[in-house]
Amino acid sequence: MRRQDLELSLRMGLRLLWRELRAGELTVLLFALLVAVAAMSSVALFSDRIDSALTRQASQLLAADLVVNSRSVPPEAWQQQAAANTLRSARSASFPSMVFAREQATLVNLKAVSDGYPLRGAVQLRNRDGMREGALRPAPGEVWADARLLQKLGLQLGDELRIGQRSFRLTAEVLREPDGAVDLYNFVPRVLLNLADLPATGLVQEGSRIRYRLYLAGEPAQVQAMRGWLAPRLPAGSRLEDIEEARPEVRSALERARRFLGLSAVLSVTLAAAAVALAVRRYLNRHWQSVAMLRAFGQTGAEVATVWGSLLLWLALLGGVLGTLAGFGVQAGLIHLARQWLGEGLPPPGLLAWLSGPLSALILLAGFALPPLLALRRVPALAVLRADLPQSGYSLLAPLLALVALLGLAAWQVGDATLAVWLLGGLFGFLAVVALLSWVLVWLLGRYASGSQSGWRHGLTNLARRPLLAVLQVAALAVSLMALLTLTVVRDDLIGAWQRSLPPDAPDTFLINLQAPQRQALADLFQQRGATPPQVLPMTRARLLSINNRAVKGEDYADDRARRLVEREFNLSWRDELGRSNSVVAGQWWQPGSAAPQFSVEQGLAETLGIRLGDTLAFDIAGTRYQARVSSLRKVAWDSFQPNFFVLGPSSWLGGQTASYIASYRAPDAGFNNRLVAALPNVTVIDISVIVREVKAVIDRLALAVEAMFVLTLLAGILVLWAALTTTRDERLADAALLRALGASRRQLRSVLLAELGALGALSGLLAGIGAMAVGGMLAVKLFDLPLALNWQLPALGLAAGALLVIVAAWPLLRVIARTSPLEVLRGNA
Template sequence: MNAGSLRLSLRMGARLLWREMRAGELSVLLFALLVAVAAMSSVAFFSDRIDSALTRQASQLLAADLVVNSRNPAPPAWQQQAAARQLRTAHSASFPSMVFAREQATLVTLKAVDAGYPLRGNVQLRTATGVKQGALHPAAGEVWADGRLLQKLGLRLGDDIRLGQRSFRLSGEVLREPDGAVDLYNFVPRVLLNLADLPATGLVQEGSRVRYRLFIAGAAPAVTAMRQWLQPQLPSGARLEDIEEARPEVRAALERARRFLGLSAVLSVTLAAAAVALAVRRYLNRHWQSVAMLRAFGQTSREVATVWGSLLLWLALLGGLLGTLAGFAVQAALIYLARQWLGDELPPPGLLAWLSGPLSALILLAGFALPPLLALRKVPALAVLRADLPRSGRSLLAPLLALVALLGLAAWQVGDATLATWLLGGLFAFLAVVALLAWALVWLLGRYASGSQSGWRHGLTNLARRPALAVLQMAALAVSLMALLTLTVVRDDLIGAWQRSLPPDAPDTFLINLQPPQRPALAQLFRNVGRTPPAMLPMTRARLLSINTRAVKAEDYADDRARRLVEREFNLSWRDELGASNHLSAGRWWAAGDTRPQFSVEQGLADTLGIRLGDRLAFDIAGTRYQATVTSLRKVAWDSFQPNFFVLGPSGWLGKENASYIASYRAPDAGFNNRLVARLPNVTVIDISVIVREVKAVIERLALAVEAMFVLTLLAGMLVLWAALATTRNERLADAALLRALGASRAQVRSVLLAELGALGGLAGLLAGIGAMAVGSLVAVKLFDLPFVLNWQLPFMGLAAGALLVVVAAWPLLQTITRTSPVDVLRGV
């Protein structure tokens, strides 16, 4: 076909689209496509904005989007490069030091910051005039301290304190510091001063243990580009940090939330595809004879396909544009209604979110309209005179193209092709099983309902009279309802897991350097206040020497985290029980008292360093080489705030090694830790209450985002459900007209339709509940690391919900059918 013929076909397709729109022939398909695109784009908009907001909020724990942590100040070239990328920067220097006041001295974490600090988040400060909050920093000659220092030294605002060679006025009490939760020395009191005052203290000398930080913040693409530029520039001992690397608890929560957003996107794609597939089938089947007429007028099969293909192309562009605008309006309305929970204004959606609607429309129609469109090429001209000619046989092209289209959309929206393939593989397996079961149920209904003219039995007969359509509708509705039920199960499990990970009594204190003879004294301290002593776990330092026969070297790894891990020493422990915050992902756990040399490795560490089951690891513990085989891999709940370790061994093998002990607990009262240190002065008490509060705030916001996304997907599912039912409007109008012509009343017609729709929804819901019970449990385990539990209530919930939702969604259509004049329908008006 030449360019002129193509342009002619496109113009003809546009005119045909206009005519069909005016005649109302495309109303169902356009509405289904519009709702499908609106559902997907609203999820895309909302997911994009929520993900950006969550990342921004989590970045407040770091006071920036990206931090360069090094032993030396950042070179001027780095700041110049950041400025060239329109990124904001700030600097800090932190180190442990002594502070002197009121003839007393104590160890503090000293942090000097410049005028740009913080780039993300706010400092909350109590001054002599009241509480302030914002991007604050100490003025020259002044310092701020946290409440622990004021309490320990009996200080008041306005007192003088000395740092090194200079005295400063204490002008504020730090109530909240954005990056205080991720600082290495957050367990000791903190003092903030102006970076310009640091040289005058004389505290920074050659060999001082100072960590310099360059804070970077700005647009996400620019930050990513800056990170890529910085990576090869980093000297030895320097590292790049973002919030997910700095706090494993936040990383775990963000990863679960992003997976839920991805799951919502996949399921919204599934809902959309079901509606569009039904609408395309209805529209092209109704125009079988129109195509035959074009063939009778001399058009070739290629020309016919091009004309109708151009019509669908214009329709996809129109539906994509309108659906995208509708999707943006839906998510904007939801954000407005939830503004009191979502807090600050969310970031605007990115370009990809705006493109998701039009591209989704094109991909959907290409995948689901191309197979029946190709079948139109085989329409014979004789079909103008004989409407009873058999239609073209169906091939495997239709389901294959639909699979490719759906997989492409899901992988694009989720951003993970493997995850999308796994999810959609389960959905299509469920669809195949549902189709077989639906066919059997329709056959049974036909036998049971035959010979009866009562309303509800006549409705069941309607299902059996059109078995192919009934099976198609039931399968589509079952997949849609299963998607919504699965989302319900996962949402409840996910929020429940977050609530369990940070209960009201979550530990807020870590205790390290406890010596073996001191364990009874620690236990007695807890019994004195009526508390059960915490678990005390052994810990020793160990350096990884080799994996199998290969010596471990940092230069052998390209990943920055892997290099840092092999350069450092590990905290290694031993135990007989697996522990509540650990569960096996591969291999077998050893029995109590087992003396065989073996290791259990955390799954994330194994993935980073390339460790597999059966590998032999060698560690150096205090000059002694310990070598053993990896017999198990574990997934660790780092957000549990319990003592956890990368590598474990059995007590029967390593139990005689010298070790100190570690424990975590919730302090019974404000003075408990002070009494503990007075009794056990060598013990280090690490107050993590700041971390717990910040992580709780992030998780609460994540839970609200999950709730909002669930509501949005539920509304999208209802709209798509209504669009799917609207595809059978003409068939039901014809049935109702015949019944009315034969003397049936509107009430009788309504009872027939209600019986048909209720049976259709109930059966689809029953199958959906069974599928959601299985798929939801697998998704919870595979994607969210939740326990495998089968919810036996789901089939019954699906049965009731399916019947109710289908009837409610079809009620406007039902009213239209019962009020339409039989004469108009039978005349074809």
């Protein structure tokens, strides 16, 4: 097509758009598009801001956005580069040391911090002036200590502590430090001092085992740029950490939150697509003869398609811009309502989130309007005189384009193509089953209607008389209702199960270095307090020697984590039972009592080191080489706070190894751990109660944010449901006009419409309830790693809610149909 013809078509499309808008012909389609774009853009804008805020909140557990953890002092050039990237920075040095006070000595975890600490989160403390909270650090000459040190040595604020060669004044009790929960070995009392005082203590000597941390915080783009700059410059023994790498429990919580948000986005895409597809169908069907008129005046099929295509292009841009503004208003209002959960000052949405609305409108119309638009090219001019000519079909192009559009939007919204394919596959499977069942149910309703009362008989017959339209409506409404049920009932089940995944009695203590003869003494201590003894698991140190008889070396791996794993020793264990926090994802677990040499490897470790099922691994355990094949890969719930291991073997094969034992438990009372250490002085008790509290707080904040997101999509779903019902306005007006012309009263007409809508809603709701029950179970197991739970009340709830929701949503339309005179319909003015 020539450029002049294209410009002419675009101008004609713009004029046609203005005329159709004024005439009200595009009202339904524009409204459906507005709702669709508003739903998707509000989800995109809201999820973008929530995701940034949640990541920032979770970063408070690290006291920064990014941390360089190193054995040596970070070079000054790194802080200069951070400043050049407009990043804030701070430093710390931590190591175990002895402190002396009141003629007593005890081991503490000493942490020296610089100005600016913490960059994220806040330090909470108590001094003589009361409680304080904020970005706080000890002044030179002062130290702060936690309650464990104060209780252990009987200290009071104002006492002197000697650290190395320097004495300090104890001026505050530390109640909470942001990154205290990240350090797993926070089982000894903690003392904070100013980094400027560290040299005066004389504790920093050559060979001292000190961990230096460089804290960095700023905008995400700058943090990522700094990460890329630092990665190739890290010396041996150094690593980069963010919150997801530092704590696997937090990583698991964030991943589940993102999946919840992704589910909400996919449901929004599905709802929007259903409404737009029905609206496009209605609009183009109404203009079948208008196209025939243009063909009769000499326009070619390509010219006709170009004119209507340009109209839809302008409509997509208009709907995209207006829908995005509406979506921003919706999410802004929701954030205002949820400010008590989310706090003030959420980060602004990114550019891609703003573009999601207009781009979604273009993709939706391209996927769902292009097939009927191309069918306009085959409209015969004879259709001007003969309205009974069959309309051209769309062949296989319609479902293929619709599938591509939906898949693209879902992958974009979720951010994971594989996850989008999995979810959409389930949705299309649900649609196929719904179409088949609804066809059978509509046929049965037609048979049943013959014995019903007059109004109800006509209403039910209307469904059976147009089975294709009825099946289309039932399928669209069933998807919408299933989404609404998923967002209301199933949401509560999923989020409740997620929050219950960290139960109130989750272990808050780890115990290590327990020797074999001491296991009975440990059990006796628990039984004396009326508590169940914990399960103790053996543990020994092992170094990976080879994979498939090929020696492993750190330099063979590009990934920093892989290099660290092969350069250090593993904690290897053996057992006969799989354990509650482990599940086999490939291969088979060995039979109890099996002595066959074999290993079970954690799935993440296998992916990092390139280990596959059937590979042969060799480990050095206390100077002895142990070699066996990998018989299974396991998925480990690292957020269970249970002892877990990367590599396991059968007890009958490895059980003869010398080992120490490890256990996790919830302390029966406040003084239990002190009595345990007094009875078993060689045992190391690791208090992880701070970690448990912090992770539970993160999960609670994430759950509240997800709740807010689901409320948003629920509102969008109700609006789309109303838009989908509006698309059948013409068919219902024609039926009503015929009944009125034959003498039916408004009361009888209302009875007919209520019967049809009630049956339509009940059928859709019943199928939606069954679908939501199945979807909820699959989502729990496959998507969120939660236990299977089926809500058997959903089918009945769906049936009742479907009938009620459809009638309520269609009530304005019902009133219009009942009041429109038959003459207006026959003249085409309705």
